[in-house]
Amino acid sequence: MSGNTSKKKILLLSWELSPVYAGGLGILARDVVDELKNQGNEVEVLLPRIPPRTEVLHGFSIPRLYNKYFKENNTIKGLDYNIDLMDGKGRTPGALWPKLFSSAARSKSSDLNLYPNNLPKHVRAYAQVCRDYVRDNADRFDLIIGFDWMTAPAFHLIKELKLDIPFFFHVNSTEWDRTPDPRRIIVGCQYNKKLESKYFKEAEHVLSISSVTKDALVEHCGVPEDKITVISNDITFNPDTKGYTDLNKGKNVLFIGRVDQQKGIPFLLDTAEKVVSIDSQIRFLIAGDGKDMDITVETIAERGLEKNCIIIGWVNNEQKKQLYKSADLFAMTSPSEPFGLTPLEAIMSDVPVISSQKCGFLDVLPSTPTYEYYDTNRFAELVLHYINDTEDRSRLMAKQKEEYALHSWPTQIAKITALL
Amino acid sequence: MQQLKPVTLKLSVYKVYKVASLIERITDTDTPFVNVRKTNEMFKQMSKDIYHPFFKFLELHKLEVNIVITGEFLDKLKKYAPRSLTVLRRLVKGGYVTLVLDAYYGNSLSSLYNMSWWARSIEKTRDRCEEILHKDADFVFLPQLYRTLELERVVHKLGKKKFLLRNKGKKIAYYKTKLSSLRRFDGHPVSWVKDEKDEELEFHYIPNNYFMMPNELMFEKDLETSVRAFSMKVGWQYNKFFLNPRLTKNEKTVVPRLNEKSSLGYYSHLQKSIIRLWDYASFIIASEEHIEDQEYTRIKTISRNFAALQDPFFLLYLLPKFYNTPHQEVKTFSSPYEAYVSMQACVKHLEILLKNKI
The missing domain is CATH 3.40.50.2000 (Glycogen Phosphorylase B;)
Structure with a gap:
């Protein structure tokens, strides 16, 4: 070459x-x-x-x-x-x-x-x-x-x-x-x-x-x-300027993705149960649809999480943008995610991200607080910390934005032709 | 004094719910909980196809039944099906029907979590019975009997001393006791049921095979045949009862084991979860009721709309087996999970409206 x-x-x-x-x-x-x-x-x-x-x-x-x-x-x-x-x-x-x-x-x-x-x-x-x-x-x-x-x-x-x-x-x-x-x-x-x-x-x-x-x-x-x-992947995303004011921004943890095992939904619900037992004001907004929706709904009902784990269902692009703006923290829960574009969308919408360890986007945002996907204690701890400590949350947001600003899609793509 | 018959029918308005996600609800705050137009259309159709032929069948064969009735059903019958109402009036007047009061919107499950609401709803149905059927009812429908249930609310205020319950067994059972020996608080008899206020109460347990819901016919494939089959089943059950001397001699007297508190043990996880959400919703509505002026009026409207949601019939939508039957177009939801998420969205929207003071 x-x-x-x-x-x-x-x-x-x-x-x-x-x-x-x-x-x-x-x-x-x-x-x-x-x-x-x-x-x-x-x-x-x-x-x-x-x-x-x-x-x-x-x-x-x-x-x-x-x-x-x-x-x-x-x-x-x-x-x-x-x-x-x-x-x-x-x-x-x-x-x-x-x-x-x-x-x-x-x-x-x-x-x-x-x-x-x-x-x-x-x-x-x-x-x-x-x-x-x-x-x-x-x-x-x-x-x-x-x-x-x-x-x-x-x-x-x-x-x-x-x-x-x-x-x-x-x-x-x-x-x-x-x-x-x-x-x-x-x-x-x-x-x-x-x-x-x-x-x-x-x-x-x-x-x-x-x-x-x-x-x-x-x-x-x-x-x-x-x-x-x-x-390393990148996105073209124009965030919305406002979210759903009715969702009372303050203690909303957002998940957007396919509702199935690959996205780590069972661990999200385990974590939600632990978080809610400590702070019942925290809400988990679960947007998306998928083949494990039935198990997810059953689990929410069985564990009595109906007031805190809110199933939003399938959302279109505009609704998704506003949902980002209504969230305080974005959770990436996949046991293994080749890249994961949603965290980048969240960052662009001024929502800090926490993530499981095996996600590709961490190449771009290395400062992201992480946990082993099965370690729901650590996940719960991170949620409680960043939801309740607004200063630390702002610091995390600033750091992640700073790292994302360094990411250049043209440089990444130029690597392809440079190989020839 | 009216006597209880074996066959019991539950008549309530079949509601068509509006399927919408939380996002759709908060984007358009006027999205109703219940699709009123479709519900009314459905009621008209059901009156024509189910209630009217069925009432005529009862009249023709002089069958005696108990009817657990909601105030809302009577209001709609008066408005949309006066012919059926005339037949029902004749049945009531002739003594063929024993009326059993259900909560106004059929929200009898509110007796598990908001007793004042439940008692008010019973009172409202009683008023409708007196106004529309020109007859008061002796019986009140109870979804569950437990010792902390504040029966005084209907015993003392409305003078109702007879209650009808649906039972899992196969035999009609009967239980008589004093209010003072029934009521418990924290495991002890309550001090406020004094001798002069003490009343003897009767509880009649109707087994599932005698308890029928004509609304379920809407999900049958061939409605006309189904209505006929349903009518004949009622007649058969009625005759079977009176032909059996063991059953007619005496209702079996039982001393049931009563729980201290209400139990959701009969329900599935999804159903329990929805009942908890209803409980929560009634709590937040009650906590905002002190608000004055215009906001108060709006809350009242929301409360009323919300009461209409708490229909035990909705709980059927949460059972996967319910979706095995044909007649899909009648079903509002495409899966138990869609029903669950829609109701969750309703309650969360209600919470948002109330927290934001509307």
């Missing part, structure tokens, strides 16, 4: 690109594309599908080819394990109940299901489309970047073309981050793990969004450490 800084022509392969997204990947891909463009590079993003009447800046799909391969349902030579394992069978059914306030959530979200049950079939069709496109346009690109495991089969097919274009993986999260609990054996996840550990290490280079993900790549996927570059 020469470290050549001239402008590059880059092809990005991504399953999501805002406004077509279901989670953090679409936002990350958008930020990467925008910054690469800002730095004068030529960027194209090949997406599997784009919903009708949706314009995706710099993104395109090839529906005719995609549909052809989707119908043909070809197997991919060399992927020597059953790629159909996720086709509905053996997969946990997820939430058996409809989403909370589902009518509101449904009307405001994209009408395209990006992760259907037959996802492997889509991944296979997408891989073949990527191969054909790269083969026909080989001379146009200096670099190909694939986001996450969904582009691994595409990498496999492109590699067979034996072209002289480097391929980087940009890893937003690994399967070990998404399903950290080994007791939760989901066939699809096992398949993803195999895919990640087989192909990530074969790429020319791997870009990781945090040191947490880097550790997972080294430990579980066998990627050599010197082959990984950490591109």
